[in-house]
Amino acid sequence: MRRPRPLRERLTHPSRFAMALAAIAVLALALRVVYILAIFPEDRMGGDAIEFHWLARLLAEGYGFVQPAPLVEVGVGPGGASELVLDPTGQVVDTADKPPLYPFILALGSLIDPADYTIQRLISAVLGTGTVIVGGLIARRLGSVTIGVVAAAILALYPPLWLADGSLRSETLYALLIAGALLAALRFLDRPDWRRAAWLGALIGLSSLARGEALVLIVPALVVIAVKGRPRVPWRALLAGALAFALLVTPWLARNWAVFDRPTAITSNDGGLFYGANCDRAYNGPLLGAWACFPPHEPGENEAEISARARDLGLEYAAEHADRLPVVIGARILRVWDFWHFPAGDAEFEAEISGREPTLQHVASWTFYLLVPFAIAGAWLLRRRPLELAILLTPVALVTFIAAFGYGTVRFRAPAEVPLVVLASVALVRAAGALRARHGAAEPSAAQSGA
Numbered sequence: 001m002r003r004p005r006p007l008r009e010r011l012t013h014p015s016r017f018a019m020a021l022a023a024i025a026v027l028a029l030a031l032r033v034v035y036i037l038a039i040f041p042e043d044r045m046g047g048d049a050i051e052f053h054w055l056a057r058l059l060a061e062g063y064g065f066v067q068p069a070p071l072v073e074v075g076v077g078p079g080g081a082s083e084l085v086l087d088p089t090g091q092v093v094d095t096a097d098k099p100p101l102y103p104f105i106l107a108l109g110s111l112i113d114p115a116d117y118t119i120q121r122l123i124s125a126v127l128g129t130g131t132v133i134v135g136g137l138i139a140r141r142l143g144s145v146t147i148g149v150v151a152a153a154i155l156a157l158y159p160p161l162w163l164a165d166g167s168l169r170s171e172t173l174y175a176l177l178i179a180g181a182l183l184a185a186l187r188f189l190d191r192p193d194w195r196r197a198a199w200l201g202a203l204i205g206l207s208s209l210a211r212g213e214a215l216v217l218i219v220p221a222l223v224v225i226a227v228k229g230r231p232r233v234p235w236r237a238l239l240a241g242a243l244a245f246a247l248l249v250t251p252w253l254a255r256n257w258a259v260f261d262r263p264t265a266i267t268s269n270d271g272g273l274f275y276g277a278n279c280d281r282a283y284n285g286p287l288l289g290a291w292a293c294f295p296p297h298e299p300g301e302n303e304a305e306i307s308a309r310a311r312d313l314g315l316e317y318a319a320e321h322a323d324r325l326p327v328v329i330g331a332r333i334l335r336v337w338d339f340w341h342f343p344a345g346d347a348e349f350e351a352e353i354s355g356r357e358p359t360l361q362h363v364a365s366w367t368f369y370l371l372v373p374f375a376i377a378g379a380w381l382l383r384r385r386p387l388e389l390a391i392l393l394t395p396v397a398l399v400t401f402i403a404a405f406g407y408g409t410v411r412f413r414a415p416a417e418v419p420l421v422v423l424a425s426v427a428l429v430r431a432a433g434a435l436r437a438r439h440g441a442a443e444p445s446a447a448q449s450g451a
Contacts, residue, residue: 056106128165201241205248212266271307274314289331335408378423
């Protein structure tokens with residue numbers, strides 16, 4: 001009888017890798033759907049999830065990108081229970097408090113059933129499944145088919161990702177787009193032409209429309225293009241990447257300028273971020289390093305003016321309490337990397353503010369702790385490929401930077417999850433190979449000693 005080939009060889013063919021990746025994607029989607037429908041139902045949604053739901057619903061209803069609060073009131077829903085309902089007589093106030101891309105995608109679900117959170121969460125589950133696929137492709141590009149399959153399988157089962165996918169927050173889309181940008185950057189290294197540079201710029205632009213801090217990624221991306229594109233296509237590639245980025249981001253920036261009568265970033269909540277992260281409660285007590293204070297404002301007030309005033313107040317407070325900044329920044333970084341009150345001591349707080357099931361958030365913390373040593377080992381194994389390693393570690397640096405100068409919460413770690421899993425997969429496959437080699441070398445010696 002013909003002996004079957006090892007799994008490693010059977011997966012070598014591209015179509016077989018695609019089939020394996022598709023099977024893992026089905027598993028990933030099924031897990032996310034079960035979590036959404038059976039474990040954490042829509043009646044447990046709160047915080048930002050409600051705002052994203054209503055932003056999408058108002059878009060689908062034709063109101064545009066406007067503040068939900070003036071158009072929403074407590075009323076009696078279709079089932080007779082007390083719930084938030086649309087008040088058509090409310091004031092229409094333009095907003096840029098949240099980046100636009102995630103609500104626009106969720107609005108597709110609102111077109112089907114405006115009041116249903118579940119459809120929007122299932123859309124997020126599909127986006128999260130896309131992250132699993134892209135992560136597998138990144139790992140395959142970095143190492144081998146086996147590493148690609150292992151990485152995709154871990155991503156499918158990795159609790160920090162599927163808990164985020166069920167929370168109805170923009171980190172789901174953000175993680176997918178950042179993973180796509182990483183893949184585009186790695187593929188640019190393979191063939192540094194202007195088309196691949198344009199894809200990279202476009203994906204960073206889309207990432208910025210999902211979460212505004214991704215804007216800073218255009219700088220390292222252009223550095224990669226300039227370094228790798230030399231001497232054949234540097235200027236053409238640089239121009240293509242920057243132009244693709246600008247074409248996607250500029251219309252939204254122009255809209256904000258027109259609406260708020262002043263230049264405004266991707267979102268108008270940057271001032272609120274500085275204010276909430278630099279106040280007494282954020283510098284002392286149980287909320288040290290978190291976001292703890294709402295900026296003062298009047299209903300219907302221009303968001304750009306609120307943001308500018310809040311930013312000034314936050315920066316002024318930080319300057320006046322500069323002696324506390326080292327402690328506060330340390331707490332922010334520990335929070336975002338889930339080492340605040342280690343181990344998993346802040347899981348219930350994080351579950352509450354991030355819209356996750358508390359017990360499973362404890363599990364998510366422990367799986368992250370298990371992943372970290374392997375990710376560090378994977379980074380060490382890739383040390384002789386510095387440009388590729390730098391690309392993978394860019395989201396890690398971004399997450400740390402944003403936490404240090406903003407505030408810390410584990411959901412902000414989302415863009416770094418995929419590269420960390422990929423690095424861990426490199427180490428796991430290498431370790432498994434070493435164990436097989438050692439076992440194979442030990443068998444003949446055992447046989448010889450028996451003879």
